[in-house]
Amino acid sequence: MKRRYPLEALKDARRGVVDGSVRELAERVSARGAAERAEAEARLEREREEHAAGVERRAERERVERGDARASDLQAQAAWEVGEEERLARLREREAARAEATRDAADREHAARARLARAEADAKAVERHRERWSEERERQAELESEDATADAWAARRFGPGRRA
Secondary structure (H helix, E strand, O other): OOOOOOOHHHHHHHHHHHHHHHHHHHHHHHHHHHHHHHHHHHHHHHHHHHHHHHHHHHHHHHHHHHOOOOOHHHHHHHHHHHHHHHHHHHHHHHHHHHHHHHHHHHHHHHHHHHHHHHHHHHHHHHHHHHHHHHHHHHHHHHHHHHHHHHHHHHHHHHOOOOOO
């Protein structure tokens, strides 16, 4: 009769934890990637808008320098500047928030990697124990076989009616 490994349920449970950790890590990697893309999009939008605002400012400055602007144009430009700075500030805040979300996602991914490493180490420890247990069982079986062979030889050699 072949004896079943006594920690088989633990081995299966540890392997299940590893599988769950792998799935969690995959989700975390995906979330970090999405956060990085969102951050990059926010940065590009801010840069585009800052560039467009700079172009508008230069064009208005050139118009003023040529003397083509009236007082009402200057007032409108000043109001536009205030609004534009508020809008750009919101874009910077959004970019900063997305950068923070990216850092958080990276931290969660790092933690998931650490949990996976611990789970794999635990599973490997049980696997190593199972290997040692199997080797010990094989060694015991070999010893029993050798003992049986030695007993059979001794019975034939020194059995009843035989003289030493």
